[in-house]
Amino acid sequence: MSITSKRELFDRELQKLYHAEIEILDLHGDLADAAASDEVRTIFAGHEGDTVDQIDRIEEIFAVLDMEPREQGSPIMEGLIAEKDQFVVEVEDDDLRDLDVINIGMINERLEITLLDRLILLANELGFPESTTMNLEENRSEAQTALERMQEFLEYQHVS
Numbered sequence: 001m002s003i004t005s006k007r008e009l010f011d012r013e014l015q016k017l018y019h020a021e022i023e024i025l026d027l028h029g030d031l032a033d034a035a036a037s038d039e040v041r042t043i044f045a046g047h048e049g050d051t052v053d054q055i056d057r058i059e060e061i062f063a064v065l066d067m068e069p070r071e072q073g074s075p076i077m078e079g080l081i082a083e084k085d086q087f088v089v090e091v092e093d094d095d096l097r098d099l100d101v102i103n104i105g106m107i108n109e110r111l112e113i114t115l116l117d118r119l120i121l122l123a124n125e126l127g128f129p130e131s132t133t134m135n136l137e138e139n140r141s142e143a144q145t146a147l148e149r150m151q152e153f154l155e156y157q158h159v160s
Ligand SMILES: [Fe+2]
Pocket: 024, 047, 051, 108, 109, 112, 142, 143, 146
């Protein structure tokens, strides 16, 4: 399908984000399992509830815009999952594995933030209902908080 309008771009990006969040539910579970420390496990386990809420908010956006909730696959997401599968079998040392787990988590949150920034911009340009922008901003702020928690873990690791 060729895209000829900003509205079509928005729809495609929303479907990509929806797909990403659904994949992220599994990804977070795998990252929590692969984590060596309780601290890292807690970061991912804690963010799982947020991800469920984020999926609900995206479904609300689909409903408000009168769209069927549809997923669109994205090679970036598949790549991230492949990367996770690879390092889980490669890294044996616990501390190193925790750093890898956090790194994958950070790439993932940054990807969410990037997709959301674009969607927020498009939603504003297209004059969508305020609830749509608010739902997107709420998801962005949760991704930002998760990213900061992961960053704090890394900084702590480097000084200790
Ligand atoms: Fe997230």
